[in-house]
Amino acid sequence: MRMAYFVDEYPPFFRGGLGTYAMEITRQFVKLGHTISVFSRNTGDDPTRDIWSGVEVHRPLLASIVDVLPIAIPEDVKRWPTEAQEFFGETLLYNFLSASKLVNRLVAKEHRKFDLIVSHDWLTAIAGIISKRNLNLPLIFHFHSTEQGRMGDGSPTIKEIERMVALKADLIVTVSYAMRDELVSLGYPEQKIRVVYNGVDVKKYRPERFPPEEVKEFRDKIGVRNSPMILFLGRLAWVKGADTLVRAMPLILKEVPDAKLVILGKGDQQQLLTQLVSSLDLQNNVILHFKYVSEEERMLYYASCDVAVFPSKYEPFGIVCTEAMAMGKPVVVGASGTSGLREQVVPSGSEMCGFHINPYDPADIAKFVIILLKDHELRKKMGINARKRVLNRFTWEIAAKNTISIYEEVLG
């Protein structure tokens, strides 16, 4: 299959989880014998045509459109912060240039053949729509999240872009049944929607990746030492719930006085978290690491923890949870509203690998973290089950095969 693949983030340039998804899934597509031409955003001075792990990557050069923004962007976007307005303008330009390069250069001049157009989230929806119109090819649209879900209500313009691409797309792919339900509730046609879970590289993310002495050294280095370690890893934003987890700490410490919570990530809650830790007098029990680290180091954080907690209030899938499970860790996850975490984590029965909690309630988080921290055997059993579940359900190989079978549906 020959795909024109529009995705805003592609390695080595990342903004969030979409870049990881695109990198892993396209690698698998190549392994399965498919050909992919990626069109991704040029972040400044990146090469305009490149090969990354066997994938052809186009990044059309952008130009500054700051001076024409007032006439180029919709009214509601004009109320965004200046930098975000510029980002929106750049996004439009990236979409137009990418679609134009595909249609006029690759297809018209170089006589390249494509079977399918794929685009991801609103950031590349316009390129997908334009390319479909000009090349008369099927369009698959991937919803990794919705504007409504991300922002509470969000921008009418972005919601309109999402509605338009959903209408034009031949099929819609999303990352969990929770997301499918959300899309249906927003009025998207159920018969067009397919679900494919994300995955994790189980050869990289494995419990025995680090020798015990290295884990011990790391725990000493970050100040956890022999204490029970709770890990939160992710973007520090309200929806991810790191603040609620910090609020749960006083309750956890009543039962497990030496517990340490390690928070790794960056985001707009950094100041709030610092203040919370100080006001709740948790300086000795909460370790804040506001930084990005390498993937290897991230795995060391997982390897070092006793329990990983992701109290998200909105999480279409939640790849950090899958990573923790692949590393053989029990997880405590937010399970209200749109929660792909609920589908990943089995909370009861012989395959249980974690607990579901109300992400708005610190007491509920504390209750299940305490159960795990007090029961070594339960943690061990859940960790083994978590790894098994990932191997059976959430690998990139499985994700790629399932995705391809959906793409084949539209090719008939």
Place this chain on the structure above:
Amino acid sequence: MKSIIIGKKLEEEVRKELEEELRKIKGFREIVYGYMSAEIVFEEKEVGKCLKLLKELDIPVERIVRKL
């Protein structure tokens, strides 16, 4: 804002040299060290000079993160 993530533990000597050179590049804000990685934070969109410097110093770049 852009962050360049280095997936390697940097020795003290390399750190010093890198920091010295980074300070000469426009938009450089800070370098945050991890246990086996480092994050170089830039205010500028363009990080080409930094990437060139890292190549010269034979320091591998794992990924580049852009945040609004």
